[in-house]
Amino acid sequence: MMKSLLIACLAIALASAAPHSSQLDGRIVGGLDAVEGQFPHQVSLRQLTSHICGGSIIAPQIILTAAHCVTSEASDGSLKVTSAKQLSIRAGTVDRSSGGVVVNVAKVIVHESYGNFLNDVALLVLDQPLTYSAVIKAIPLASVDTAVGSEVVISGWGRLTTGGASPRLLQYNTLSSLSKNQCISSTFMFTSSLICLAHTAGNGACNGDSGGPAIQNGQLVGIAGFVIGGCGSTNPDGYAKVFYHRDWIVKNANL
Numbered sequence: 328m329m330k331s332l333l334i335a336c337l338a339i340a341l342a343s344a345a346p347h348s349s350q351l352d353g354r355i356v357g358g359l360d361a362v363e364g365q366f367p368h369q370v371s372l373r374q375l376t377s378h379i380c381g382g383s384i385i386a387p388q389i390i391l392t393a394a395h396c397v398t399s400e401a402s403d404g405s406l407k408v409t410s411a412k413q414l415s416i417r418a419g420t421v422d423r424s425s426g427g428v429v430v431n432v433a434k435v436i437v438h439e440s441y442g443n444f445l446n447d448v449a450l451l452v453l454d455q456p457l458t459y460s461a462v463i464k465a466i467p468l469a470s471v472d473t474a475v476g477s478e479v480v481i482s483g484w485g486r487l488t489t490g491g492a493s494p495r496l497l498q499y500n501t502l503s504s505l506s507k508n509q510c511i512s513s514t515f516m517f518t519s520s521l522i523c524l525a526h527t528a529g530n531g532a533c534n535g536d537s538g539g540p541a542i543q544n545g546q547l548v549g550i551a552g553f554v555i556g557g558c559g560s561t562n563p564d565g566y567a568k569v570f571y572h573r574d575w576i577v578k579n580a581n582l
Contacts, residue, residue, distance in 0.1 A: 356485075356559035357530035358498030361421045366482050368466035368547070369497060370416040371423045372396055372451070372538060374409065378423045378493075381483040381539025382416060383547055384465045387456035389580045390416055390432075392538030393550050393567065394441040394449040406442075411435050414451065419463040421497040423484045427462070430455060436579050438572070445520055447552045447567045449538075450580050466540065468577070469548045469570040475506045479524055479543045483536030483551065486558060493535060502526045502541075504548075505563055520571045522549045523563040533558035541566050 361369075372380040372392055380396035397414065401407040411432045420427030434452035441447060457463050473479065482499040486492065502524035510523035524531075524541060532539075532551050541549030549566030556562045569576070576582070 356500070356533050357526075358482075358500040360494075361482060361497040361499050363421055364462045365421070366497060366499065366540070367419070367460075367462050367464035369482055369540060370418045371484060373415045373417060373429075374413050376415070378417075378484055378535065380535065380537045381485075381551065382451065383540040383550075384418065384457060384463065385468060385547070385576070386465055386580060386582060387459065388453045389582075390451040390453065391547070391550065391569075391576060391580075392449050392451060393552055394437045394447045395552070396538040397435050397449050397451070398437060398441070406437075408435055408437055411451075416451065416453065418457055419460065422495050423497070424495050428457070430457065438575060444553055444565065445518060446572070448550060448572050448575065450576070466542065466547045467545065468573050469543075469546045469568075472570050473504045473522055473543055473548045473568075475504055475509075477504045477543050478502075479504055479522075479541045479548060481524070481532055481536070481539065481541045481549075481551065481564075483532065483539035485533035485536030485539075500526070500530055502531065502564070504543075510563065520568055521552075522566045522568040524549070524566060525563045526561075528561050529559045531559055532564045 368384045370382045371378045372382045382390040382392035385391050397409045399407050414432035431454045432451045433454035436450040438446040438448045505523040536551045539551045553565045
């Protein structure tokens with residue numbers, strides 16, 4: 328099954344669904360075409376050669392993505408991690424179907440406390456290191472918490488609308504970080520491990536953007552996790568907060 332950004336329906340889904348329980352694939356809503364080298368950290372995560380999610384280069388051999396991109400629910404209700412043999416990444420191109428380089432994944436590391444939208448973080452260890460260039464570079468992890476009202480840039484190959492077509496070219500858009508109280512009033516949930524990003528109708532993340540980056544001041548601040556009420560609604564999007572998970576990322580990636 329293709330993995331995705333989870334489409335949550337407020338009270339019911341937020342109360343009962345886990346991010347790996349419904350998986351899709353797709354494009355930034357209301358986005359603009361990116362140009363080569365604009366987001367050199369962005370990769371396309373592929374399962375059996377098909378794009379399923381986004382990811383970010385944080386070291387020559389390490390990709391940061393969302394846990395729900397590389398997990399599924401087993402028949403007994405337990406969490407099943409996707410075999411690394413099925414996964415690869417494409418880096419160094421804005422075209423998800425061609426160009427750049429394709430590298431296989433050797434190991435998948437999922438946050439041990441992932442579940443119910445929280446700790447939606449995973450690392451992919453590549454079977455060979457990437458060679459940095461103008462179009463392939465690592466992005467620094469957030470060194471400070473994101474200030475309320477900050478402009479945050481998201482990128483990905485997600486759908487234009489819920490169930491809509493997926494573009495070949497990487498898309499990007501600019502959202503705004505919310506306060507704890509604003510996040511609670513809009514999503515009915517908040518933890519320090521999440522960052523809520525606000526946008527007007529017709530903008531935001533969508534299916535297939537999962538695992539992709541949110542950046543601010545040249546640092547990686549978020550990992551795309553879920554949307555509420557469908558893509559491009561006026562509800563904020565939920566991202567795993569990189570600053571909160573920084574110690575886990577550094578430790579498990581051996582940075």
